[in-house]
Amino acid sequence: MWVRNACVFVLGEPLDAARLADALNKRPFQPCGGLNWFSEGWMPAAAHLEGMVYSARERHLVRLLREDKILPPAAIKKALAEKVATVEAKELRKVGRKERLALKEQVTDDLLPKALTKESSIPAFISGNWLVVDASSSTKGEGLASKLREALPPFPAALPRTKIAPHAAMTDWLAACAAPGGFELDEDALLKDGSENGAVVRVSRIDLTSDEIRQHIATGKQVVKLGLIWNEKIRFQLTDTLQLKRIQFLDVLQDEASQAGDDRESLFEATFLLMTEELGELIDALVAALGGLEQSQATPPKAAAVAAEPVETPWA
Incomplete structure (x- = not known):
């Protein structure tokens, strides 16, 4: 239930839950047969649910199932x-x-x-103007967004573009030995030299405010991945493509969720609402720390809906 990775997309307009459910119900998963190498389709959002969409307080959970043929x-x-x-x-x-x-x-x-087959599923939730896909790679994240576009054309989901590039902001935070707002530096980072064959420095379990780290920045290296902690609630790694990796919801949230329900259904709902609320607030705070969205994505919903195509490489 807890999201482990987050590929984030910004939506141009709020999503109608009934329309979403109707569209996904028409595209259920079908087993991979015949000469097809793989098959994709929508499945119930959770094992104990029947509908393709689980909704609570205008937040929606979906799950895409993929089956691949295994032919060595x-x-x-x-x-x-x-x-x-x-x-x-x-x-x-x-x-x-x-x-x-x-x-x-x-x-x-x-x-x-x-051939034998292998199944894998990708969950995602929609909250406000954010689509958050629990995928470890941008390819999988974009794959789910593409399936939503097929079901709900044009489904205006695009990779967010912030006024400050993540790599520039993360480098500044590390140089200043502090992150803004409710964020604090954790103990891991990945730095790269800007040259074509530049060096890569990976640090883990180390004080990121040390002179050694600042020396790497002084020699021209930029931060492309940075460990952060938000409001002492969520630990994660931020990448230069605005992905959130290795998300950990810390004990304070785990305990709060476990005490919120007495049965499976109420516990599921409480966990879902808590997770989406906290992660949504984190994303809002992160975008704000990066200067906000570019003007083209910060326009009113109806105007933004025209620009539905995703951007392949932000901050290029």
């Missing part, structure tokens, strides 16, 4: 070798490169329907 290259290689050997023995000739490629496609098509 060694299995294809073995089947291909057997096929080639059969053709050469039967026709008393050597199989050429072009024919071998065609045979490889043939044996792959033969094996695919019998």
Whole structure:
């Protein structure tokens, strides 16, 4: 239930819960069959729920399920070798490169329907103008946002662009030995030299206010990942692409959630509301610390809805 990573998208307009539920109910997950390598679709937001969307206090939880075929290259290689050997023995000739490629496609098509499968799911929640995807990579995050665009075209979700680039802000915070607002420096960071083949310095469990760290900054290195703690409630790593990694909800929140419900349903709702509220406030505070959103994303909802396409690389 607790989000571990966060790929954040800003929405151009508030989302209608009924429209979201109706759209996702029409696109349920279907098992990967035939010659398909993978299949994606929506599943109930949690194991004990039936609907594709779980909503509480205008916050919405969804979950995308993906099934991938597992077909090891060694299995294809073995089947291909057997096929080639059969053709050469039967026709008393050597199989050429072009024919071998065609045979490889043939044996792959033969094996695919019998391949084992692996399932993985990605949860995400929508709160206000934020879409937060619990994914460890931007590719997976964008994948879920794309599926929402298919279900709810044009679904105006875009990567947030702040007035201050995250790497510039994080470098300044580390140089000043302090982060703004309710944030404080943790004990880990990743610094990179700006040159093409620049050095990378990874530090962990170290005092980030030490002279050693400031010396790295003085030599031109920039911070691309920084450990932070927000309001003594949430520990996380901020990246230069505005992703939140290794999120830990600290004991004060865990205890508060555990005391909020007596059964599975009430505990689930209390945890969901607490998590989305705290993480939403963290994202708001983080964006504010980065100077706020650029004007194009800070316009009123109806005007912002026109700019629905995501930005591939912010702060380029």
